Amino acid sequence: MLKLARKRRQNEIGFGANTAINILFLAICVMCIAPVLLVLSISLSDEASIRANGYQFIPSAFSGEAYRYLLTAGDAIWRAYGVSILVTVVGTLLSLMVITLYAYPLSRSSFKYRYHFSFFAFFTMIFGGGLVPWYIVYTQLIPIKNTLWIMIVPYLMNTWYMMIMRTFYKTTVPESIIESARIDGAGEFRTFFVIVLPLCKAGLATVGLFCTLAYWNDFYLPMVFVNNSKNYNIQYLMYQTLIAVQNLLNASNAISNASQILANLPSESVRMAIAVISIGPIVLAYPFFQKYFVKGLTIGAVKG
Amino acid sequence: MLNFCNIYLYAVHKLQGCDKVMDLATAPNKTAVKKIKKKGFLYQLRTQWPLFLMLLPGVLILIVNNYIPMFGIVIAFKRYRFHGDFFTSLIKSDWVGFKNFEFFIKTPYAWQMTRNTLLYNAVFIILGLIIPVAFAIMLTELRNKRLSKVYQSVVFLPYFLSWIVVSYLAYSLLSIENGLINTSILKPLGVAPVEWYSEPKYWPFILVFFQLWKYTGYNIVVYLAAITGIDPEYYEAAEIDGATKLQQIWHITLPLLKTLMIILTLLAVGRIFNADFGLFYNVPRNSGSLQPATQVIDTYVYSALRNTNDIGMASAAGTYQAVVGCITVFTANLIVRRIDKESALF
Numbered sequence: 001m002l003k004l005a006r007k008r009r010q011n012e013i014g015f016g017a018n019t020a021i022n023i024l025f026l027a028i029c030v031m032c033i034a035p036v037l038l039v040l041s042i043s044l045s046d047e048a049s050i051r052a053n054g055y056q057f058i059p060s061a062f063s064g065e066a067y068r069y070l071l072t073a074g075d076a077i078w079r080a081y082g083v084s085i086l087v088t089v090v091g092t093l094l095s096l097m098v099i100t101l102y103a104y105p106l107s108r109s110s111f112k113y114r115y116h117f118s119f120f121a122f123f124t125m126i127f128g129g130g131l132v133p134w135y136i137v138y139t140q141l142i143p144i145k146n147t148l149w150i151m152i153v154p155y156l157m158n159t160w161y162m163m164i165m166r167t168f169y170k171t172t173v174p175e176s177i178i179e180s181a182r183i184d185g186a187g188e189f190r191t192f193f194v195i196v197l198p199l200c201k202a203g204l205a206t207v208g209l210f211c212t213l214a215y216w217n218d219f220y221l222p223m224v225f226v227n228n229s230k231n232y233n234i235q236y237l238m239y240q241t242l243i244a245v246q247n248l249l250n251a252s253n254a255i256s257n258a259s260q261i262l263a264n265l266p267s268e269s270v271r272m273a274i275a276v277i278s279i280g281p282i283v284l285a286y287p288f289f290q291k292y293f294v295k296g297l298t299i300g301a302v303k304g
Numbered sequence: 305m306l307n308f309c310n311i312y313l314y315a316v317h318k319l320q321g322c323d324k325v326m327d328l329a330t331a332p333n334k335t336a337v338k339k340i341k342k343k344g345f346l347y348q349l350r351t352q353w354p355l356f357l358m359l360l361p362g363v364l365i366l367i368v369n370n371y372i373p374m375f376g377i378v379i380a381f382k383r384y385r386f387h388g389d390f391f392t393s394l395i396k397s398d399w400v401g402f403k404n405f406e407f408f409i410k411t412p413y414a415w416q417m418t419r420n421t422l423l424y425n426a427v428f429i430i431l432g433l434i435i436p437v438a439f440a441i442m443l444t445e446l447r448n449k450r451l452s453k454v455y456q457s458v459v460f461l462p463y464f465l466s467w468i469v470v471s472y473l474a475y476s477l478l479s480i481e482n483g484l485i486n487t488s489i490l491k492p493l494g495v496a497p498v499e500w501y502s503e504p505k506y507w508p509f510i511l512v513f514f515q516l517w518k519y520t521g522y523n524i525v526v527y528l529a530a531i532t533g534i535d536p537e538y539y540e541a542a543e544i545d546g547a548t549k550l551q552q553i554w555h556i557t558l559p560l561l562k563t564l565m566i567i568l569t570l571l572a573v574g575r576i577f578n579a580d581f582g583l584f585y586n587v588p589r590n591s592g593s594l595q596p597a598t599q600v601i602d603t604y605v606y607s608a609l610r611n612t613n614d615i616g617m618a619s620a621a622g623t624y625q626a627v628v629g630c631i632t633v634f635t636a637n638l639i640v641r642r643i644d645k646e647s648a649l650f
Contacts, residue, residue: 013447018447025446028459036461039472053487054484057484097361098361102362105352128373133375133377134376136379188354216466218466220582235468242468278466278469294529
């Protein structure tokens with residue numbers, strides 16, 4: 001036997017198959033990461049080198065000009081970044097509240113109408129009115145179009161996340177605890193906030209991260225409802241920027257001599273720098289995201 | 305525009321033995337039912353008002369966000385005019401019957417977008433079944449478990465990027481003047497640069513590539529979760545009986561994944577009329593010349609409403625999608641019920 005191929009443990013695949021799978025996955029991993037690295041290196045490229053050689057993984061000349069530009073002249077960008085942060089934080093908190101409150105009565109077997117309210121939420125997943133009536137509701141019935149609220153309200157209630165939360169309650173909170181709290185004289189709200197929620201911290205984290213990701217990555221609501229450039233979030237601003245760098249300058253009110261700046265604008269690298277700063281928070285929080293997403297997907301597999 | 309992947313969450317959730325949402329017949333126990341049955345809704349409301357109060361915010365949002373728009377479907381049968389508030393506009397607008405639909409069907413786009421939506425989704429469903437299952441099995445078989453975890457983390461990353469960011473990545477590869485493919489691959493080979501954003505023939509492949517790029521990692525995690533839930537004793541017993549690895553995969557892993565695979569596929573089939581707006585609108589940068597290959601129902605409705613402001617056309621297309629989509633969901637569910645009653649949605 002070759003010393004090199006370590007002795008097979010019981011029921012393992014052969015050395016050849018193992019190597020082949022490793023090579024395949026290395027290739028796939030490169031495919032997943034390479035485009036992100038490309039955008040990062042374009043954002044750090046010198047504008048002249050882009051013009052000469054196009055986008056490259058290792059640019060012939062590095063430059064931090066794009067980021068310096070963002071720091072000094074990127075008012076519109078930082079404003080959009082702030083809008084994104086605000087909407088994500090407020091949206092996630094409100095949405096968590098709505099979802100956890102709605103899921104709780106549905107998890108209680110003593111609540112007679114739990115199936116009716118499950119169905120009430122579930123039916124919206126099967127049938128919807130489509131974009132047009134939905135658009136008209138938010139422009140005429142509740143005119144929050146063009147405000148920050150339009151980027152929060154439509155995503156507050158999510159049936160799928162609500163069902164995950166309900167499963168969390170069912171598997172982690174024994175009915176007997178709720179019963180004993182009731183006998184000790186705690187009201188429903190007290191039981192919920194003091195006993196049930198602290199037991200479901202993992203559930204809150206999971207659903208909270210789902211909501212955070214949905215709000216941070218959303219471009220659809222501003223695309224449909226927001227015309228006022230002051231209320232663009234970072235995703236929508238990026239969409240506009242990819243279409244025309246000119247829009248960026250129009251959106252930036254602080255700049256008066258726009259044409260002169262346009263001439264000196266490190267446009268290619270700036271675009272990519274915006275993409276990099278928009279991915280930033282997700283990459284930083286990635287370990288948490290991954291842990292809780294996997295948990296959310298496997299929830300229920302643990303004995304409850 | 306609900307995330308396609310939520311379906312998977314729901315399926316996993318169902319598989320793990322959670323109760324049926326719509327099974328009104330199931331009740332906790334018989335004596336309790338008898339007691340409650342005598343008391344009506346008002347009695348429940350009075351005694352359990354805190355629970356009803358907890359439901360209230362969610363109910364209000366569902367009404368505004370989902371139920372009122374459902375009734376707004378009549379807009380498709382009217383010539384909608386803005387008369388002050390929502391309800392007066394709705395009532396005062398004239399009925400036009402099926403006129404909007406007639407106009408819609410006469411446009412050349414109706415067939416084109418239906419074909420694109422169905423074909424793309426069919427490809428996504430097939431590849432989205434085979435590739436993640438194969439990869440998930442390979443990952444579990446890897447000898448080095450730590451490497452397997454690393455691969456899983458890296459492949460999962462694209463799921464967390466927004467479609468806008470993905471469209472930037474696509475642009476950095478495909479840009480005509482500066483894109484990596486044109487400048488660093490085709491140019492050294494002596495091939496003339498390709499105008500990616502104006503030639504529709506490449507886009508079926510590009511769109512399928514990015515859809516797989518973004519969602520494969522997520523689907524792998526879903527199947528991995530199901531595989532790790534399989535009792536290792538099965539494999540131990542099979543090995544004692546002399547089964548090879550491939551035989552174990554074929555006779556143990558795949559049969560045990562079958563239910564999950566069927567449910568996920570049928571759920572996706574149920575949503576075959578709903579396209580991923582982010583993919584089809586942003587990645588091609590809404591380029592007009594690409595429309596034959598990239599126009600789907602969702603992008604058409606959006607453009608009709610926001611770019612040409614044609615409420616009649618947009619609402620006709622939207623209603624068509626909602627109704628046909630609803631029918632496919634029910635049909636898919638009917639089929640699931642036939643195969644396996646437990647895994648049916650309702």
